[in-house]
Amino acid sequence: MSESLLELRNVSIRYRTGRGHVSAVEDVSLQVPTGASIGLVGESGSGKSTLALALMRLLPQNAEVTGEMIFAGENLVTKTESQLSKGWRWRKLAMVFQKSLAAMSPVHRIGQQMEDVLTIHEPHLTKPEREQRLHDVLTSVRLPNRVLRAYPFELSGGMMQRSMIALGLLCNPPFLIFDEATTALDVITQTQILKEIERLKAEYNLTTIVISHDVGVINAVTDTVAVLYAGQLMEVAPRETFFSNPQHPYSQALISSVPRLRGEKTRLAGIPGSLPDLTNPPQGCRFAPRCPHATEGCLAVTPPLVEVAPGHLVRCTDIPLREVVA
Amino acid sequence: MAQTLTSTPVAEIAPRRNGRWRAQWSLFVESRMGPIGLAILIIVALVAICAPLIAPDGPFKLGATRLLAPGKEGHILGTDHLGRDMLAQIVYGARVSLVIGIVAATISLIVGMVVGSIAGYYGGIVDMVLSRITDMFLIIPAFFLIIIIVATLGSGIIYVMVVIGLTAWPASARLMRAQAMSLRERTFIHALRALGESNRKILFRHIIPNGIQPLIANASLDIASAILIESGLSFIGLGDPNKATWGRMIYDGRTTITTAWWVSVFPGIAIIITVLGFYLVGDGISYVLNPRNRKVRT
């Protein structure tokens, strides 16, 4: 295995609520090698955003993280808030959110807000250096300098999302998380932004995690796909393998429930049932109650994440019984 | 097969009754101020209801000894310049104050609710006209209007209540208008229109019940201010002379304030406690309505 920039070891996240503990993420282990682009795919309630916020250590007070998140040799879980805000967030790992308009202050110019971030995180820079940096990141996301003088509401959705990416790149982080960063955009704009992301990844030598519910987005910008369901990692596979030969029944159902642009039109099948109650998650595999292949055993014991082929891990007891076409 | 294996979704374990009330009550309790206010109001209300038991002689029985200090001759709170028992007057005054407050606030609530919801839901020219009318009422200095009306029509308690109510409604109307404007863009209201429901029914069955909560919080403040206004009117001598009201008691005590402080101070304390009770309850309701405090639903 090549050197990992980020490694998650048995990460579990629980929220304390009035109705008990909500187990949002359960025992997730994942390696993110330097330069990789991991696609984290899952539906609402899968815990994908919780996991991303945990990496940024931005979870609300009532969240509890256990396990280890090793980033460049250091455990993020045990870092203190002051360590994180000095030299970690933005400088080592940054995040681009979905609702970019809400992430910016509506009464300050974009340039001012970006400069504030720089002043806080890289106080050694002089004013001309800061301005140079702002100019550079805007150029790299192909925005004109006039954006700096604009207020957030004056920009279109696509320009706003580009500014958010520029903000993410501002302190040259080696690692960037995109949380549904293109979800609210129109079709054509979305494709444009995804292309920019691809280009920037090479230009800045970025390692990325792309979170989306949309398998189309995952297909466009990732090299490895990790499937989350109800907080459990169900399958990790190279992108081509995931789309051509998914092994986990949930991955299969997820892919086949999406209507196609080409090919024969067959009746789509949804996944019957609904997400389990995460305050009282089922024993064993969390997908078992909705799984067409589920057996008694699936409901009793959580199957381990097994490597069925190099780089292809599946959490399903049914796997060894089936023929794995590598 | 799939059906029998389907796990219990979140919804099924939720209580059968609408969980909203229970959740809101627990938020109200969590606000800390709310329950304290509610407790104060319950005590004040009990005192008002049980007035004949606490003071069997009524508020107007003239005593032998005038300006008796608190605690003397069985008068716990002393007597006033006519020898009337202070406690009896305060206890009966609670009835008057609560009735004035509640009636005035109800008038204000109903007028504001109807005007505001119609303006907000229909919008356009209807909204323009109603909003201008609301603004007009808002800029009238209420207290002076009340003084003028009471001075011309007489100081019966009914006038006082109605006039307070009719000057306080613009705040409720504005709240309700904002509520109606946001509700009318919600999907379920669009859906009802598409289903063919009449505007009148949408307004009264869906817009108002869904938007009324902030008005209730506001109404508890209205009650408090109505009590204060009535006290103010009584204090300047425009109150109903046939009723024992707290404001009138303070008014009566003003001439003897240096020698018999209790005649003014005790009714003053009664006003403060009651008004505080309503404010705290209003605070509690506001806390419940604040989306920041709402519990995350899974």
Next chain:
Amino acid sequence: MSEAPLIVADELQCLFTVRRGPVEFIRGKASRIHAVDTVSFTLERAEILALVGESGCGKSTVGRMLVKMEEPTAGALTFAGETVNALSGARLKEFRRRAQMIFQNPFEAFDPRLTIGTSLQQAMQIHNIGKDQHDRLQRIVTVMERSGLTPAEDFLSRYPHELSGGQSQRIATVRVMLLSPEFVVADEPVSMLDVSVRADILNQLLDLRDELDMGIVFITHDLAVARYIADRIAVMYLGMFVEVGPAEEILANPRHPYSQALLSNTLPAGDEDRITEPMPIGGEVPTPVDIQPGCRFANRCPFAFDRCFKETPILQAHGGKTEVACHLLG
């Protein structure tokens, strides 16, 4: 009943007037947003037409005009041979029963204070459907179970917040079905749902079309969804139809540059789905304020030439069933 097509939209137009600054206000000059501009089409019974386009293209406005939730500023709308524009009173109420709408946001489809059972009964009471409460509940249970919502009784006592998005949208569809409409506008009914439950809603609509011969106008931004559900697709850009035709024909061979751009930029869910390289299109959809003559896509179109900026192209067939509004085709 009638030979007339279910829906005939004849040059429907919807302009919104906005006064901008104090100067325009004083001069009495108002800007006009062309939300929808001269859209014409017919819809037959048991036919599904998908309106496809990006946000702000006017597809939702067209949908709302079709069920009289928005009044057209010009143009005529005919429903089963009857002019809809001037309907009022009892006739309008009957139209409201026959022409229904399903909305995008399933989480707000029902009054949060009422149980699902109450909301569903209310829909029937509006149109005096069912003899008594027992009869109404009977019908509700029948329709729900046919839509796979079993056991139906279990849903009736729930409140909206106790439902998942998918369940809520399916019940919203049931509510519409209870009135046995002949025509339904579905405005992005699956865009807020998880992928795993989208198929259920789409299949529910397809089944209803088959059972009740319902005509459906399905509004979506997703060409793959449009292909799955629709017989015909109309691609919209800035308030106009740029291309209308059989779904398969448009997917296989889009003729308008905008349709081509839209299709090639749609992200494929798997490599075998990839059509061509995404066609690069500059800029984003502008706001259609004070529109000048000429093709509305011209300033973003890589193939635009002089004529495109002067003359508005008209929707016409160029061999085949698909109609295209583009000067490139002659």
